Amino acid sequence: MSEGIKTFRDLQQEVIDRGLCGKCGGCVSFCSAGRLHALEMGEDDLPRFADEENCLKCGICYMICPVTGELDAEVRRRFGWKPPIGNYEMIRSARATDEAVRRVATDGGVVTSLLLCMLDTHLIDGAIVSQKTSVFGRAPVIATTREDLLSAAGSHFGGSAHLEELGDQYTTYSPTISAVKGLEQRHLRRVAMVGTPCQVRSVKKMQALGILPAHIITYTIGLFCMENFVFEAVGRHRLEERLQIDLSDIDKLNVKEDMIITLRDGRTIHVPFDQLDDVARPACLACTDFANEYADLSAGGLGSPKGYTTILTRTERGSGIYSRALSQGYIEEMPLGEWAAMRAAEDRMGAEVIAFAERKRARGEARLIELRSEGGTDRE
Numbered sequence: 001m002s003e004g005i006k007t008f009r010d011l012q013q014e015v016i017d018r019g020l021c022g023k024c025g026g027c028v029s030f031c032s033a034g035r036l037h038a039l040e041m042g043e044d045d046l047p048r049f050a051d052e053e054n055c056l057k058c059g060i061c062y063m064i065c066p067v068t069g070e071l072d073a074e075v076r077r078r079f080g081w082k083p084p085i086g087n088y089e090m091i092r093s094a095r096a097t098d099e100a101v102r103r104v105a106t107d108g109g110v111v112t113s114l115l116l117c118m119l120d121t122h123l124i125d126g127a128i129v130s131q132k133t134s135v136f137g138r139a140p141v142i143a144t145t146r147e148d149l150l151s152a153a154g155s156h157f158g159g160s161a162h163l164e165e166l167g168d169q170y171t172t173y174s175p176t177i178s179a180v181k182g183l184e185q186r187h188l189r190r191v192a193m194v195g196t197p198c199q200v201r202s203v204k205k206m207q208a209l210g211i212l213p214a215h216i217i218t219y220t221i222g223l224f225c226m227e228n229f230v231f232e233a234v235g236r237h238r239l240e241e242r243l244q245i246d247l248s249d250i251d252k253l254n255v256k257e258d259m260i261i262t263l264r265d266g267r268t269i270h271v272p273f274d275q276l277d278d279v280a281r282p283a284c285l286a287c288t289d290f291a292n293e294y295a296d297l298s299a300g301g302l303g304s305p306k307g308y309t310t311i312l313t314r315t316e317r318g319s320g321i322y323s324r325a326l327s328q329g330y331i332e333e334m335p336l337g338e339w340a341a342m343r344a345a346e347d348r349m350g351a352e353v354i355a356f357a358e359r360k361r362a363r364g365e366a367r368l369i370e371l372r373s374e375g376g377t378d379r380e
């Protein structure tokens with residue numbers, strides 16, 4: 001392969017050795033030398049060489065990694081990105097009309113409703129979503145039915161498994177990108193993907209490079225994301241002490257302007273992000289995208305009252321799905337009154353999202369500067 005291409009060695013130095021790897025598995029899953037078994041995920045869920053001799057030095061792993069700045073300019077250009085939070089056409093507060101969806105949803109159930117609408121009206125054959133696997137754990141699945149979608153909605157943690165039973169480390173992060181590879185075996189033609197900003201960014205990079213089967217992902221619904229969490233022993237105990245709770249007693253975990261913990265006894269606790277550094281994934285503290293700037297639609301709780309989802313339509317495709325779900329009665333908007341009141345509400349919501357996005361960008365950039373001064377990532 002040609003000189004000057006960054007390879008897995010660079011990924012190791014700039015991303016993995018610096019603690020910035022998000023463990024998405026993309027580099028291993030989409031390694032050009034996959035059949036030659038050049039890369040593998042280690043027991044610590046970090047990628048590593050299985051056999052360096054087999055590495056083709058093509059640089060795909062480096063290019064699609066969401067942490068490197070590689071291809072960012074190309075993705076931005078394709079997407080018509082503009083500051084401060086990427087392109088968006090509309091911002092609204094909405095919720096599912098179906099009570100069964102609202103009952104299980106994280107916020108207003110808009111994400112699940114949009115997917116149901118797309119499935120029912122044959123815009124998609126399936127969707128990559130993340131189903132609960134354990135107390136906090138999520139795993140990606142390809143949902144093809146209403147039941148699949150409903151079982152992936154929400155952020156309630158059913159069951160009462162003791163956290164110790166799960167071992168020393170468990171995370172809210174779902175390795176969605178690994179499910180993209182699984183599309184090959186499923187004979188699906190058009191699939192939606194729900195993901196965090198890093199996951200949507202990876203898919204957009206794959207699409208920019210023409211990596212198959214990323215082309216099957218025809219719609220991306222991006223979640224706002226301040227951070228994901230990893231509850232390893234020390235951080236967890238510190239958090240439990242600070243909050244005076246047992247994490248096993250958590251019934252629901254939501255993230256909006258802070259972390260909202262609902263306990264089984266009905267109590268609700270709000271924990272500001274700056275008190276969560278012990279349990280934030282290290283990679284997340286250097287991440288700069290809050291509002292999922294490259295998705296067709298972005299969704300979060302921030303900016304909306306309880307029981308509603310804030311939704312940004314970013315592309316023609318995204319606006320089309322939103323209008324379809326609204327006109328076919330899958331979702332309803334929060335009544336805001338006259339046009340002027342609606343504009344004022346839009347401005348307020350937009351300002352809140354921008355403020356959080358800027359806060360996250362500043363945090364991520366500060367961390368990246370620290371890492372660069374230690375000889376870390378080249379990312380701008």
Ligand SMILES: Cc1cc2nc3c(=O)[nH]c(=O)nc-3n(C[C@H](O)[C@H](O)[C@H](O)COP(=O)(O)OP(=O)(O)OC[C@H]3O[C@@H](n4cnc5c(N)ncnc54)[C@H](O)[C@@H]3O)c2cc1C
Nearest residue numbers: 105106107108109110111112129130154225226300301302
């Ligand atoms: C890790 C994470 C961090 C978030 N941070 C914020 C934040 O800081 N501020 C904010 O306002 N909103 C945040 N959100 C978004 C918010 O929690 C809701 O997901 C969003 O408002 C949509 O609500 P809904 O009721 O419309 O979604 P629902 O209809 O309940 O659907 C939720 C969808 O999210 C998928 N999902 C659940 N967990 C994960 C996961 N770990 N990884 C990938 N997909 C998943 C489900 O499969 C489902 O398709 C975050 C979400 C996640 C998963």
Ligand code: SF4
Nearest residue numbers: 021022024025027065
């Ligand atoms: S973040 Fe993902 S693509 Fe990047 S090194 Fe880690 S596992 Fe590989």
Ligand code: SF4
Nearest residue numbers: 197198225227284287
């Ligand atoms: S903060 Fe969210 S988008 Fe950024 S690396 Fe963590 S999970 Fe991904």
